[in-house]
Amino acid sequence: MALWISCDCGENNDKWIVAAPGDRDKKVIILSSKAECISLMFNRIPIRFNLDPLKLRILCLRNNEFDESLIVEEIKNSSSLTYLDLSGNNLKGIPEELCSLVKLEYLDLSENQFGETEVPPSFGNLINLKFLYLKSGIGSVRIPAGVMSSLKALQVIDLRSFLRKCTQFLYRELGTLSQLKALGILVRDLAQFESLGEADSLPVRYLAPNDVCALTRILSMDFARRTLYEVDINELDINEEFDTREITVVQHDTEQPNNHFGALNKLSLTFMRSLREIKWMGATPAFIFQRLTYLELFLCQQLLHLSWVMYLPRLELLHIISCDGMVQAFMRCHGDKLCNGQDKTKTFPRLKLLVLIYTKSLETIGDNGMKFPSLERLELEGSLALKRLPFWSDSLPPKLKEVRFDDARCWERLECEESVKTILQPYLNFGRRYQG
Structure with a gap:
């Protein structure tokens, strides 16, 4: 219906072209010369281009692994493009040809295979660019002096990639x-962290520490001349560069209302294979992470439990993936110690989605009787040792809509009240959903 409306109620059916990831039966996608907006995400299907470069305004080729030469040849003359998403492809660098698309307002080049490359000096020609994403990917990228200061319309820029030299001149340019x-x-x-702390005007929203000393300074709330509660960080990614067995979060002032992570809504811990424990000194997790809504842990294979998250006031999404050290994910005996006056019966007050995937040692999610008042979906895949769910017949999540297993045998092996299984039966779904 949305496509029909966008195509002038069916009068111009080739105006918008969308191929969903499930369109696997197609052998080739033919792009019409009438197309103004094209989205072909996650397809990896051969494409036959027949574009009118003066009509095309929106092009999304996310995660198709297209070759750089194919992409560049077809879009280099698309002078009307305002939105271009080439993330997750096989670009080896930033093509010079993109710099002539002066009407671009949105450009995503994340998750590409850049290697050792440099942003073309002519990149500064994109004077209408408002959103620029150069996140992750493989390799290192250098940004020459003078490029960023030319992008006067820029509103959002994500440089969480391996910038070869992210020196203070870049911060100064961004500050203009x-x-x-x-x-x-x-x-x-x-050194880079300290330089960032001196860039007083920069609106840092997404931070990925790649150095254990910088991480320690962040978690100790020491941000050079600025304190972290003056920097409204929305996302914090802590990744595989750290070979540490424990993380200590320190809060010196337990009565400061605008705490240091007051704006943080997403926290990711990824590839921290040696991490066993997260310790807290000072205030409670609920005090420090007052607005955290999304917590993700991926390949933290030695982590023993996550009991500290039970009383986070706004946590809605919790993904635990390939954390093989957990036998029990949440333990009241540990979590209650960090409760600090909260009602201990009110666990996970806003949690809507709990995902536990490939947690090979997990036998139980938590203690019986734990409350999940807002839980809508529980996804359990590859958790072959799982024996128990934390539910009694009188403590089932009242808003539950789905319980997903990848294998019916996992459900059959569960040891729980027969009445619980009967009540949960209508919500069961089998088959894999996670594609990470």
Whole structure:
């Protein structure tokens, strides 16, 4: 229906072209010369281009693994493009041809295979660019002086990739952009972190520490001349560069209402294979992470439990993936110690989605009788040792809509009240959903 409306109620059916990831029966996608907006995400299907470069305004080729030469040849003359998403393809660098698309307002080049490359000096020609994403990917990228200061319309820029030299000149240039509202940055070493702290005007929103000293300074709330509660960080990514067995979160002032992570809504811990424990000194997790809504853990294979998250006031999404050290994910005996006056019967007050995937040692999610008042979906895949769910017949999540297993045998092996199984039966779904 949306496509029909967008195509002038069916009068111009080739105006918008959308191929969903499930369109696997197609052998080739033919793009019409009438197309103004094209979305072909996650397809990896051969494409036959027949575009009118003056009509095309929106092009999304996310995660198709297309070759750089194919992409560049077809879009280099598309002078009307305002939105271009080439993330997750096989670009080896930033093509010079993109710099001639001066009407671009949105450009995503994340998750590509850049290798050792440099942003073309002519990239500064994209004077209408408002959103620029250069997140992750493989390799390192250098940004020449003068490029960023030319992008006067820039509002959001995510540089959480391996910038070869993210020096203070870059911070100074970004600081001259009066429209800039959000900056994502990967901090490679302590010196870079300290330089970032001196850039008083930068609106840092997404931070990825890649150095253990920088991480320690962040979690100790020491941000050079700025304190972290003056930097409204929305996302914090802590990744595989750290070979540490424990993380200590320190809060010196337990009565400061605008705590240091007051704006943080997403926290990711990824590839921290040695991490066993997260310790808390000072205030409670609920005090420090007052607005955290999304917590993700991926390949933290030695982590023993996550009991500290039970009383986070706004947590809605919790993904635990390939954390093989957990036998029980949540334990009241540990979590209650960090409760600090809260009602201990009110666990997970806003949690809507709980995902536990490939947690090979997991036998039980939590203690019987734990409350999940807002839980809508529980997804359990590859958890072959799972024996128990934390539900009694009188404590089932009242808003539950789905319980997903990848294998019916996992459900059959569960040891729980027969009445619980009977009540849960209508919500069961089998088959894999996770595609990470």
